[in-house]
Amino acid sequence: EFGVPALLAALEQGEIVPWFQPQAELGNGKIVGVEALARWERSDGSVVRPLQFVPLLEREGRAQALTERMLDEGCRWLRQWNRDGMRLALSVNVSPLALADAQAADRYQAIVENHGLRPDDVVLELTESSVMADAACGLSVLARLRLKGFGLSIDDFGTGYSSLAQLAQVPFSELKIDKEFVCGAHLHSRKRAMVEASLDLARKLRLTTVAEGVETAEDWQLLAELGCEVAQGWLIGRPVPGSELPAAIARWR
Ligand code: G
């Protein structure tokens, strides 16, 4: 339990930090990226998950600040891991509010370059529903981000209601298949059909394919056979604090 003032103070004071979940190439198992997932580490030692506070930050108009904090902290860790010889891409969840902010692209670029990184080290994830809610206005912001070299990922693909025509308009570089379809795809033909259709579409639009919610070796095997490129999920590793990521990667290998 917490109040809005405590949440806003936590954001200002840096108590909301990214944890990182590894992403592995399905071909060879190599860890090629991490997704930053927000966690509120409270002073009493408890950890609050994003579903409990991200909607509140959006309502308070502070979701953009969260995105920028995740990007900044994520880049700081990425630079550290680069120095230690790990080449990784960083995925960050972007609030839908960014799509109405003409200056967002310049600010994101400044944050990334401030850490000696480049926009093409970073993938910005937008949920399918957030992009389609404001397709016309969002398009110019997304185009600007893409031109700077940021990767753009459609998150939770398959759970929104976009038309193919809308999807093809947006300059995405990656499609992330929702765990609802991925998890258990080897057991359920309807899930498998959704995964196959998503992969077909992604290939035709020349998008990198990422499957989230990979929990079992059977689903991993199926995704590899179907030609999906990258997997994320508990099989590979749960989200962990930055300090624990190298050990998590070592356990996977
Ligand atoms: O890590 P967890 O499974 O609890 O995350 C739940 C949801 O919260 C995810 O679907 C993710 O997209 C969202 N989320 C995690 N971190 C952030 C963030 O920094 N910003 C936004 N807008 N959403 C986030």
Ligand code: G
């Ligand atoms: O933003 P996005 O929907 O991609 O966030 C992924 C969320 O799903 C995170 O909150 C993460 O903790 C959760 N998650 C990650 N891997 C798995 C998994 O293998 N199974 C399940 N059920 N959830 C997962």
Ligand code: NA
């Ligand atoms: Na995401």
